[in-house]
Amino acid sequence: MRAVSYNIQWGCGRDGVVDLARVTRTIADADIIALQEVERNWKPEHGDEAAILSSLLPKHHWTYIASVDLDGSTVAPDGTVTTQRRQYGQMTLSRWPISSVRSWSLSKYPVYGQINDQSVVLETVVECPGHHLRVYNTHLNYLMQDQRMRQVEELRRIVEQAPRQGPVVSAPGVDPIHLNEDWLAMDTGRLPTMPDSAILMGDFNMRVNSPEYRRMVGSEDPTYGRGSPSAEHFADSMVVAGHPVEEGCTYPDFARDEFKRIDYCFLSFDLIPHVRRSWIDADADASDHQPVWTELEIGA
Numbered sequence: 001m002r003a004v005s006y007n008i009q010w011g012c013g014r015d016g017v018v019d020l021a022r023v024t025r026t027i028a029d030a031d032i033i034a035l036q037e038v039e040r041n042w043k044p045e046h047g048d049e050a051a052i053l054s055s056l057l058p059k060h061h062w063t064y065i066a067s068v069d070l071d072g073s074t075v076a077p078d079g080t081v082t083t084q085r086r087q088y089g090q091m092t093l094s095r096w097p098i099s100s101v102r103s104w105s106l107s108k109y110p111v112y113g114q115i116n117d118q119s120v121v122l123e124t125v126v127e128c129p130g131h132h133l134r135v136y137n138t139h140l141n142y143l144m145q146d147q148r149m150r151q152v153e154e155l156r157r158i159v160e161q162a163p164r165q166g167p168v169v170s171a172p173g174v175d176p177i178h179l180n181e182d183w184l185a186m187d188t189g190r191l192p193t194m195p196d197s198a199i200l201m202g203d204f205n206m207r208v209n210s211p212e213y214r215r216m217v218g219s220e221d222p223t224y225g226r227g228s229p230s231a232e233h234f235a236d237s238m239v240v241a242g243h244p245v246e247e248g249c250t251y252p253d254f255a256r257d258e259f260k261r262i263d264y265c266f267l268s269f270d271l272i273p274h275v276r277r278s279w280i281d282a283d284a285d286a287s288d289h290q291p292v293w294t295e296l297e298i299g300a
Helices: 020-027 049-056 145-165 176-181 211-217 269-274
Strands: 002-007 032-040 061-071 085-094 098-106 119-126 133-139 198-203 263-267 275-280 292-296
Touching (some): 002 020, 002 198, 002 263, 020 049, 032 049, 032 061, 032 133, 032 198, 049 061, 085 119, 085 133, 098 145, 119 145, 133 145, 145 198, 145 211, 263 269, 269 275
Parallel strands (some): 133 198
Antiparallel strands (some): 002 292, 098 119, 119 133, 198 263, 275 292
16 A cells, blocks of 8 residues: 655646646555645636546545635625635545545644744545555644644644544444434444554654654654654654655755755554555655655555
């Protein structure tokens, strides 16, 4: 199973051309796809990018959440309203059914003299054959480290509490006959699940030498350095796959910086043994970011 995270910058490549077909060619081999900065009617010339992307990947299921949702409606002279929302946010696609979807807004505070937009987390439960997965897709604050740190704490809490809270509809001990008779009219053969296994992907806007990153993966020990991943934290797929923690670049605009990885795939503890490889596609040119890939030996 291949998963990829890609901040597509609304499809604007390094040549300044908006080309969603180029985006989909870059990620077409993925089974699970987490995209950030996907627009829906944000700019008239870009259109509904979620609809366009889904049409270009017709064999994938998909869902979308707006991190920013503003009014784009028009009013005719006679007062008739044509409602339209201007949105940008995250889109998750899967080769297998997405059994349930939830989302959360993360804390964000105004910063004087700066544009600061909302961050959200999109949760999907993917029915990967033989191994259902929770997939989280997020784009953390780009502006301030303390705001990202707060968001990381919120993200950790969301992911850790989900299995205990259960699926989006839970009915422990309820007779299956009643499930079909209730107004919810649920298919007892496809009751939603909330599996333990989780993948967290997205543009985290944090470097590997930052406190936010250490909060995700754990701190180095002063004697033994960065040891094996612990169940208390999440594992960085690139490190699990054998890459040095400082290796790789997902945002080439940081050309002068020592650390250039800000996009990640993090894994829950139980998925670590399933990692076969992880890499950054340095040749991709469909955005100002580079996609991060992870290959897991699970499912079909």
